[in-house]
Each structure stands twice: as structure tokens, then as C-alpha cells.
Amino acid sequence: MRRARLRTWVVVVALLTACARVHPHVALPQLTLGEPSFFPTLEAYASAPIVGGNTVELLLNGEQTFPAQIAAIRGATRTINYAQYFYEDGLVARDIASALAERCRAGVGANVLLDAFGTLAMPREYSDEMTAAGCHVAWFRPLHRLWPGSKTNNRGHRRILVADGRVAITGGSGVSRKWMGDGRTEDHWRDTDVRIEGPAVSYVQGAFAENWLEATGIVLGGEAYFPGPVSPKGQVYTQVVRSSPAGGSFAMYTAFLIAMASARKSIYVTNPYFVLDDKMTEALLTAKLNGARIAVLVPGKIDHNLVRQASRARFGELLQAGVEIYEYRAALLHSKTMVIDSIWSTVGSTNLDNRSFALNDELNVIFYNADVARRLEKVFEDDLAHSRKVTYERWSKRGWKERVLELIAFPLRDQL
Numbered sequence: 001m002r003r004a005r006l007r008t009w010v011v012v013v014a015l016l017t018a019c020a021r022v023h024p025h026v027a028l029p030q031l032t033l034g035e036p037s038f039f040p041t042l043e044a045y046a047s048a049p050i051v052g053g054n055t056v057e058l059l060l061n062g063e064q065t066f067p068a069q070i071a072a073i074r075g076a077t078r079t080i081n082y083a084q085y086f087y088e089d090g091l092v093a094r095d096i097a098s099a100l101a102e103r104c105r106a107g108v109g110a111n112v113l114l115d116a117f118g119t120l121a122m123p124r125e126y127s128d129e130m131t132a133a134g135c136h137v138a139w140f141r142p143l144h145r146l147w148p149g150s151k152t153n154n155r156g157h158r159r160i161l162v163a164d165g166r167v168a169i170t171g172g173s174g175v176s177r178k179w180m181g182d183g184r185t186e187d188h189w190r191d192t193d194v195r196i197e198g199p200a201v202s203y204v205q206g207a208f209a210e211n212w213l214e215a216t217g218i219v220l221g222g223e224a225y226f227p228g229p230v231s232p233k234g235q236v237y238t239q240v241v242r243s244s245p246a247g248g249s250f251a252m253y254t255a256f257l258i259a260m261a262s263a264r265k266s267i268y269v270t271n272p273y274f275v276l277d278d279k280m281t282e283a284l285l286t287a288k289l290n291g292a293r294i295a296v297l298v299p300g301k302i303d304h305n306l307v308r309q310a311s312r313a314r315f316g317e318l319l320q321a322g323v324e325i326y327e328y329r330a331a332l333l334h335s336k337t338m339v340i341d342s343i344w345s346t347v348g349s350t351n352l353d354n355r356s357f358a359l360n361d362e363l364n365v366i367f368y369n370a371d372v373a374r375r376l377e378k379v380f381e382d383d384l385a386h387s388r389k390v391t392y393e394r395w396s397k398r399g400w401k402e403r404v405l406e407l408i409a410f411p412l413r414d415q416l
Contacts, residue, residue, distance in 0.1 A: 206242075326388065
């Protein structure tokens with residue numbers, strides 16, 4: 001009960017003390033994927049290099065993600081950096097805490113960064129177990145700092161695991177019973193993460209180090225965290241994009257807009273919080289006018305109903321323009337991916353809403369590789385088989401309760 005009241009108080013204070021939007025993007029460059037200027041343009045605006053020599057393994061749902069995380073933790077011999085936005089009780093929560101504690105007892109240096117809001121439901125025994133084993137546990141942006149102008153409303157939404165500076169896992173999954181299973185079963189969420197080896201891992205490590213420095217004042221460095229030149233592990237060109245609006249960066253928003261504007265063949269979007277602003281809506285509609293197939297997969301049900309209604313309020317404009325919209329029915333959809341023209345793809349923590357673009361610290365990994373794109377397209381098509389297509393006729397006949405919720409959600413769009 002105390003935690004529930006605290007959550008409510010934090011939300012109220014956040015709504016009253018902080019409202020931010022991304023800087024206006026009035027015009028976008030005319031680019032196409034593959035032209036010589038595309039890479040340097042994305043590198044410039046994302047402040048992130050595109051590096052080759054990486055291997056990429058897609059991890060679908062808890063049945064693949066959690067075993068990969070546990071294996072990476074247990075295989076670490078020097079350092080582990082672990083950041084999580086959402087952590088609550090459950091078997092997998094116990095397994096991860098215990099695996100981290102075991103490595104700390106074995107002499108591995110482990111830094112665990114937990115978002116103070118997203119982990120309110122995490123039993124204290126887990127952090128106590130890790131701390132007693134010698135792990136360094138810290139909370140990101142503690143909730144006792146509630147004052148106008150504070151960063152209380154800017155949450156650490158990144159999910160990061162880096163073992164020995166050589167293996168990284170990131171994406172959208174939290175730690176809870178909800179994320180266990182195959183993503184096709186009621187109450188078992190559908191999500192996507194990615195495991196990376198190669199030079200790009202150091203940039204995922206850098207995202208953790210950025211947040212760790214803010215939370216603790218400790219600068220991480222040296223061979224144990226950033227091992228010397230990393231030999232190529234594969235053929236995938238990868239870009240690690242981190243947005244930290246509290247620090248003045250809206251990198252993910254700009255990267256998404258430029259990529260969408262470059263589309264000529266297709267854009268496949270999977271996202272649970274599809275609350276587009278005017279410019280991002282315009283980018284999708286322009287791509288459609290340029291001949292691209294635009295298909296969007298959103299939840300049929302969601303953990304925050306106001307978000308669902310805020311999203312559905314603008315379906316009519318997209319549907320009339322020929323954008324395909326599908327609602328995932330098998331379970332709650334939480335995956336955040338996008339594939340453009342069968343070459344550009346991304347997996348990460350960023351929702352397509354103002355909260356992710358203008359308020360939270362987020363992390364996405366972008367891949368410039370046809371094989372990875374085709375894998376994600378196959379996943380997208382498989383998910384569509386468990387979805388229902390939204391038609392304009394059905395949308396226009398939605399009931400009065402839905403329309404009322406849309407009106408209620410409208411003034412809160414910037415905070416959703």
C-alpha cells in the first residue's frame with residue numbers, strides 16, 4: 001500500500017513539475033538508404049558512430065532473453081554492468097539477483113543500477129542479497145528529490161547487461177513473471193531483445209557508464225570495462241544510439257525521423273506506445289506517398305489503457321492514407337522494433353511517444369544489415385499471424401467510452 005501511494009504521488013508531482021517536448025523538426029533532408037551521405041548524416045545527429053564487425057542474435061521473449069542474460073552473467077570473469085528499469089518479484093527476478101550475487105562472491109566486480117521508480121515493487125531482499133555479496137547496487141534518480149525542476153520525471157528506461165566488456169544484451173524486457181514465456185500466452189508479454197558481440201559492445205557499455213556516473217559519481221574505465229581493440233566477430237554494421245533528454249539529447253527522435261523519411265519500399269513498426277506527434281505522423285504519411293508499404297503492430301490490450309486510447313485517436317488519418325494497422329491479440333505486446341526497406345532495423349527501449357523522446361533516458365541499437373532486417377521482418381510477419389487488422393470502418397464505429405478516454409488522454413499525451 002505504501003508503495004502504491006508513493007507511485008501515485010510521484011506521478012502527480014511529475015505531471016505538475018515537468019513537461020517537455022522534443023525540439024521542433026521543421027524540415028528533413030531528402031535521403032535514401034544506401035546513398036553515401038546516409039551514414040554520416042545519421043552519425044552526426046545521433047552522436048554515435050556506425051561500426052562494423054559485430055554479431056547479432058535476436059532474443060524473443062523471456063524464454064530466450066532470460067537464459068541468455070543468466071548465461072552472460074555466469075560467464076563473466078571480471079566485470080558485469082547491469083541496468084534495469086522494471087524489476088519486481090518472481091522466479092526470474094530471484095534467478096538474476098542470485099546469479100549476480102554468486103559472481104560477486106567469486107570476485108567479479110558487478111555494478112547494478114536500478115531505476116528508483118520502475119523498481120518500486122522489487123523486494124528489498126534482492127538488492128540486500130546482491131549488496132551482501134559485494135555487488136555495488138545504486139538507484140537511478142531517487143524519488144526523495146521531489147521539487148520543481150528536478151529530474152524526477154526523467155526516468156532511466158534503458159535495459160543493459162554488459163559482461164566483461166565483450167558481450168552486451170539490451171532491448172525492452174523488464175524483470176517480472178510477465179516477461180516469462182513465449183509471448184503467445186495470456187499474461188506472458190511479447191518482447192524483443194538482442195545479444196551483441198564485437199566493437200559495438202563498448203558503446204552499450206558507454207551508455208551504462210553515463211548513467212552510473214550520474215547515479216554514483218564513479219567513472220568506470222580501464223581494461224576490465226573497455227578491453228583493448230576488439231577483434232571483429234561478424235559482419236553487422238551497428239550503431240548504438242542513446243537519448244538522454246535530461247542532458248539535452250533527443251537523438252532517437254531525430255534518428256527515427258531521418259530513417260522514416262528515407263523509406264522507399266517498406267516500414268514495419270512494432271511498438272506498444274504508438275502516440276505519434278505531428279512530425280512523425282507526417283513522416284509516415286510521406287513515406288506512404290513515396291510508395292512504401294507502412295505496417296504498424298500495436299497491442300490489442302495494454303497495461304495503460306489511456307496510452308492505448310491516445311494512440312487510437314489518430315488511427316483514422318493513418319488508415320485513410322493506406323497505413324496498415326494491426327492489433328496483437330495473443331498476449332500483451334511490449335516489443336519495440338522497426339525495419340525499413342529490408343536493410344535498416346532497430347531494437348531497443350524507445351517507445352514512439354513523447355515520454356521516450358523527451359523525458360526518459362533510452363537506448364536503441366540500429367543495424368545496417370540485410371540478414372538482421374530479414375530476421376526481424378520474419379518475426380513481424382509471424383506476429384501478424386496472431387493479430388487482427390484494424391479497418392477504418394471498425395475504427396470509426398468505436399464506442400462512446402473509447403472516445404471519452406481519447407478526450408481524457410489528449411491533454412496528457414506529452415506525459416504518456
